[in-house]
Amino acid sequence: MDHNIYLIGLNHKSAGVDIRERYALTNVEEFEAGLLDIGVREVMALSTCNRVEILVVCSEAITESEILTYWANKCSGSRSDLEPNTYCHKDLKAVNHLFRVACSLDSMIVGEPQILGQLKDSYRNAVEAGAARVIINRMLHKAFFVAKRVRTETLIASSAVSISYAAVELAKKIFGELKGQKAMLIGAGEMAELAATHLLNSGVEEIRIANRTLSNAQELAKKMNGEPIPFESLYDYLSDTDIIISSTGAPHAVIKAKEMKKVIKKRKFRPMFFIDIAVPRDIDPDVNSLDNVYLYDIDDLKDVVEENMSQREDEAVKASSIVESETLSFGNWINSLDLQPTIVDLFNRSEGIAQAELAKTLKRLGDVDDKTKEALEFMALSIGKKLLHEPVSFLKRRTEEEGAADRFVDLARRMFNLDNDTIPPDAHCKRKKPKA
Amino acid sequence: MTLFEFFQYVIIALYLMGMIFFIAGAFKNNPIMGKLGNLCAIGGFALHSLDLLLAITVYKGTVLTGGFFYFSLLGWSFILVYFGLWWKIRNTFFALTASPLALLLFIASLAAQSLKVTLPAHLAGLFIGLHIGTIFVSIALMAMAAGAGVAFIYLNNKIKTKANLTAFGKEMPSLNTFDRVNHWAIMIGFPLYTLGLAAGFLWARGTFTKMFSWDPKEIVTLLVWFLFAFLFHQRTIVGWRGKKPAILVIIVFVITMISLWGINFFIPTHHNFKA
Numbered sequence: 001m002d003h004n005i006y007l008i009g010l011n012h013k014s015a016g017v018d019i020r021e022r023y024a025l026t027n028v029e030e031f032e033a034g035l036l037d038i039g040v041r042e043v044m045a046l047s048t049c050n051r052v053e054i055l056v057v058c059s060e061a062i063t064e065s066e067i068l069t070y071w072a073n074k075c076s077g078s079r080s081d082l083e084p085n086t087y088c089h090k091d092l093k094a095v096n097h098l099f100r101v102a103c104s105l106d107s108m109i110v111g112e113p114q115i116l117g118q119l120k121d122s123y124r125n126a127v128e129a130g131a132a133r134v135i136i137n138r139m140l141h142k143a144f145f146v147a148k149r150v151r152t153e154t155l156i157a158s159s160a161v162s163i164s165y166a167a168v169e170l171a172k173k174i175f176g177e178l179k180g181q182k183a184m185l186i187g188a189g190e191m192a193e194l195a196a197t198h199l200l201n202s203g204v205e206e207i208r209i210a211n212r213t214l215s216n217a218q219e220l221a222k223k224m225n226g227e228p229i230p231f232e233s234l235y236d237y238l239s240d241t242d243i244i245i246s247s248t249g250a251p252h253a254v255i256k257a258k259e260m261k262k263v264i265k266k267r268k269f270r271p272m273f274f275i276d277i278a279v280p281r282d283i284d285p286d287v288n289s290l291d292n293v294y295l296y297d298i299d300d301l302k303d304v305v306e307e308n309m310s311q312r313e314d315e316a317v318k319a320s321s322i323v324e325s326e327t328l329s330f331g332n333w334i335n336s337l338d339l340q341p342t343i344v345d346l347f348n349r350s351e352g353i354a355q356a357e358l359a360k361t362l363k364r365l366g367d368v369d370d371k372t373k374e375a376l377e378f379m380a381l382s383i384g385k386k387l388l389h390e391p392v393s394f395l396k397r398r399t400e401e402e403g404a405a406d407r408f409v410d411l412a413r414r415m416f417n418l419d420n421d422t423i424p425p426d427a428h429c430k431r432k433k434p435k436a
Numbered sequence: 437m438t439l440f441e442f443f444q445y446v447i448i449a450l451y452l453m454g455m456i457f458f459i460a461g462a463f464k465n466n467p468i469m470g471k472l473g474n475l476c477a478i479g480g481f482a483l484h485s486l487d488l489l490l491a492i493t494v495y496k497g498t499v500l501t502g503g504f505f506y507f508s509l510l511g512w513s514f515i516l517v518y519f520g521l522w523w524k525i526r527n528t529f530f531a532l533t534a535s536p537l538a539l540l541l542f543i544a545s546l547a548a549q550s551l552k553v554t555l556p557a558h559l560a561g562l563f564i565g566l567h568i569g570t571i572f573v574s575i576a577l578m579a580m581a582a583g584a585g586v587a588f589i590y591l592n593n594k595i596k597t598k599a600n601l602t603a604f605g606k607e608m609p610s611l612n613t614f615d616r617v618n619h620w621a622i623m624i625g626f627p628l629y630t631l632g633l634a635a636g637f638l639w640a641r642g643t644f645t646k647m648f649s650w651d652p653k654e655i656v657t658l659l660v661w662f663l664f665a666f667l668f669h670q671r672t673i674v675g676w677r678g679k680k681p682a683i684l685v686i687i688v689f690v691i692t693m694i695s696l697w698g699i700n701f702f703i704p705t706h707h708n709f710k711a
Contacts, residue, residue: 155465155603158465158603158606159606170595172610173591173595173601173610173611174595174610174611174612175610175611175612176609176610176611176612176613268674268675268677269675269676269677269678270677271611271612271677271678288596291678291679291680292677292678292679294595294596296598300598303598304598304600307600
């Protein structure tokens with residue numbers, strides 16, 4: 001291998017927010033172009049609020065400190081300031097780190113899917129800028145594949161790890177689809193608003209806002225595109241509301257079980273879900289004992305979140321072993337980019353085909369003497385070898401050129417499918433046709 | 437091996453495979469398993485339909501005197517109702533009730549080859565067809581609602597007590613879906629059951645000259661009808677939902693099963709199966 005793969009970066013674990021802010025990349029395209037100018041072969045950079053990852057494929061002439069210096073200069077900082085807050089992974093360790101990032105195993109909240117989308121965007125930009133070529137292409141495709149595998153084979157992202165999402169998930173467990181359901185927000189507060197927003201995003205039809213101060217209710221209703229309702233008529237509206245989020249500062253219960261008995265009867269026992277985020281609690285805990293009424297307070301939701309978090313940690317162990325095995329398989333591919341193993345693979349493939357065809361032909365011919373058999377075998381193998389002679393000479397010539405080895409060896413491997421990849425029938429359908 | 441026997445082994449194999457796929461799919465949270473289960477169930481159901489059709493064609497009217505036919509038809513009704521539910525809610529969860537019951541009934545139908553049902557000579561084809569067809573479909577609906585009822589009580593209890601949901605619990609359909617199944621089963625099942633009963637009584641009048649003969653089966657069936665009617669009333673008029681109808685439909689289904697297995701085999705009745 002005449003190239004190195006480096007993954008240099010910083011994240012929420014290695015650097016504080018001030019360093020992350022200072023060394024975030026404001027113009028990724030320009031950053032990548034600059035790195036290509038100093039002689040790296042391929043580059044892709046990702047910059048989010050929690051991390052910067054710079055993936056570089058370069059010849060052995062370029063060192064990690066050169067890349068770090070370039071990065072520090074680009075951000076008007078100094079290498080001595082930047083270096084202690086970064087990590088640098090080389091070759092397979094870099095591959096492993098990228099796969100972990102893609103699978104969200106390295107995220108602040110393990111399993112949160114945003115990072116994959118950000119990675120896809122960065123990759124698309126690098127491809128469009130011509131900064132991502134053979135190795136980064138293959139590496140990123142593999143990273144997306146690993147992320148998909150982790151998502152389908154483990155439960156890493158199957159449960160909510162924030163209070164507001166946990167509330168929405170519970171609502172879905174009760175009502176199924178939230179489309180057409182009506183929600184009510186009693187009081188105000190950041191968490192309650194967030195939960196209400198999640199409910200709206202999940203298809204809740206209408207949101208009503210009740211507040212002791214009507215003007216506050218009107219203001220919030222305007223913001224959330226909801227309907228302000230007078231606090232005094234709370235119970236009248238409750239009989240037509242399915243999900244209630246309460247977070248008032250009231251010192252006593254705002255909704256009482258006795259009243260709720262009447263409400264639930266009035267709404268013909270259609271289920272209701274109360275989310276009580278207030279401390280002290282707004283909703284009489286006895287409400288939960290009524291049939292078809294479900295009540296979760298802030299502690300209950302916290303317990304759900306904690307349980308889900310620990311489940312994610314267990315799943316992360318499974319995910320890590322998937323990442324490890326995929327890293328090894330990627331390592332095999334990297335090694336195959338050397339010319340020699342590819343030539344061996346090509347001749348093996350050719351010999352395999354020749355032998356298979358020979359067996360078929362001999363079967364068709366029936367009784368054949370040994371001399372004819374030998375002649376046929378010699379002919380079949382010779383055709384294979386002769387056919388490969390020119391492509392192999394071509395590969396040998398081209399791989400002597402600087403930086404061309406990976407490209408041509410990879411092309412040959414793909415043309416003959418030497419890695420036995422599964423190729424969908426519509427694999428290249430989406431590619432643009434060249435202009436006539 | 438006759439064509440009949442061959443069909444029957446294939447049907448058992450398909451239903452068994454389907455059941456395994458459905459159970460594995462539900463516990464392993466794997467939708468592909470569910471799809472495979474559906475494919476097996478579709479194959480099994482198609483062959484099962486053909487098997488029933490062959491039985492009717494070969495044995496003609498006498499098919500109704502063979503106990504196996506009733507078991508087989510009831511098993512077939514379970515799968516039919518499952519497909520109806522799948523079409524409505526696109527969830528294979530209810531196969532967990534339908535596929536084991538259908539398999540059990542189909543195997544029972546093979547074991548019941550020698551069972552004979554006493555049928556009076558002059559049976560009125562339309563009434564007996566109506567009587568059996570409607571009752572069987574309503575029993576299948578009842579079974580689905582009972583399965584949904586058990587699931588409802590389990591999930592309701594988990595949510596009410598704030599217990600952690602297992603992976604299986606997380607993949608279960610919502611409480612509302614279970615309640616909808618209960619609703620459909622009662623809204624469609626009760627009228628069908630009533631029609632089946634009416635056809636039975638009319639047929640009895642023609643055959644035994646009296647509509648009601650204090651036969652144990654008739655008494656239990658009437659009890660089930662009253663419970664069913666009460667459930668229908670509570671759901672439509674009072675607005676019952678959730679746990680109460682879930683519990684009641686389980687009770688109704690259990691009584692029906694006791695009536696099917698207990699009374700038909702062990703108690704003298706004119707619905708008796710005799711070996």
